[in-house]
Amino acid sequence: MAQNPIKQPSRDTLTTINADGSRYAIHTADVRGRFQRWRRLTGWLLIGLFVALPWIQINGHPAVFFNFPQQRFHLFGVTLAFQDTWLLFFVVTGLAFGIFFVTALFGRVWCGWACPQTVYLDQVFRRLERWIEGDAPARRRLDAAPWTAQKVFKRGIKHTLFLLCSAVIAHIFLSYAVSLPRLWEMMHTSPIEHWTAFIFVFGVTAVFYANFTWFREQLCIVICPYGRFQGALIDDHSLNVAYDAQRGDPPGKPRDPTAGDCIDCHRCVQVCPTGIDIRQGLQLECIGCTACIDACDSIMDKLGKPRGLIRYASQEELEGRKTRFVRTRTVIYSVLLVVGTIVASLSLRSIQPAEVATVRMLGMPFFVTDTHVRNQFSVRIINKSMETMHFQVTATTESPLPLEVRGVDGLLTVEPLKEILATLVVQVPREAFQGNFPFTLHAVNASPEVVHTRRLEFLGPDPRLLHAR
Secondary structure (H helix, E strand, O other), X not given: OOOOOOOOOEXXXXXXXXXXXXXXXXXXXOOOOHHHHHHHHHHHHHHHHHHHOOOOEEOOEEOEEEEOOOOEEEXXXXXXXXXXXXXXXXXXXXXXXXXHHHHHHHOOHHHHHOOHHHHHHHHHHHHHHHHHHOOHHHHHHHHHOOOXXXXXXXXXXXXXXXXXXXXXXXXXXXXXXHOHHHHHHHHOOOHHHHHHHHHHHHHHHHHHHHHHHHHOOHHHHHHOOHHHHHHHHOOOOOOEEEEOHHHHOOOOOOOOOOXXXXXXXXXXXXXXXXXXXXXXXXXXXXXXXXXXXXXXXXHHHHHOOOOOOEEEEOHHHHOOOOOOOOOHXXXXXXXXXXXXXXXXXXXXXXXXXXXXXXXXXXXXXOEEOOOEEEEEEEEEEEEOOOOOEEEEEEEEOOOOOOOEEEOOOOOEEEOOOOEEEEEEEEEEEHHHOOOOEEEEEEEEEOOOOEEEEEEEEEOOOOHHHHOOO
């Protein structure tokens, strides 16, 4: 069977879609260079961080641990109860403004350097594919070849390793929710005993396998909205991977005095993971991976010409003007980033090691006995720390009434990462009650110090009816 030719990109259509609507498989050529070395190092550092976070212990918990059964979320030493998760809004907002700021300066550097899709696809799955099936021409020949024993063997090895890598990533994801010791225990018992975790791993493995085996660059082009946001986040002063048309056009032979520096070798197209031609300008499909920069620089080195025909550059620079890094949008994004960081920091610093909530119990607002008028409250105490807490609950009022607290004998003890719900009775002598009055409820724990105060109102019947004889 004849080998499929390399498809020529067009700005009007997606390279990954053929004219008949079928999928065109992109086989990127390998490229080496300074940017790829830094991308490889960055990618492996990020993968190492992803694997290491469940192992790193901070304050007795993994650095990142989403404990859903106990509704506790541990983030780098900060423990959030379920009631504290609203604070994550400020964290997510700060990260979003950070990405906006970086995009305004350097374009889609996140996509090309730090996005998990790009990191795992380029640094793990495509490297395994090249190791097993060979370079890009060899992989295209293998696609077009009939199903011989050699093709079955290579494809079998590749898909087995792809499936294994997908399963490993899925198990690491699960460890963020169950912890590594619990994950190890699950792996040594029957899947029936932990069927929800088993289904999660099975489903995530299937999604990762399908994505990194077949869907690949379509995730960046079709699903991910970030490429579409790019048009609103950047301007003519933003740095992007760009082709210098003034220097390179018109393409021609190396010794043609009328031609530019571009020799139309299509090396930039062969290494592009989304199949575009960067010479056609900035496009939605470009993820800023810099592969075309290293590919073009290697060609320029062989021709004895200066590097930088494809480089990080702004539209202003390409047109001979100076790039301005300080401009309206970068100032706005930086201010929002600083404000978001400050608010997130203050919000996280305000988190207490325990949460105390007091509400009036449903039903009758008060009870009258032969000797007392009573109000009933529900006290919920959540211990978010690793230490046992003992709370002393008292009530005070500015009135001279003898206020009494019942229902909590001595101290309320709350075990680490546990919560209790107690019924609290506040009462005053019947003959002393002269009408509704405010009072303050205190719940105090000495170590670590937690002081909860709640302003409440003591309710009772009409004193005239209460004291009528």
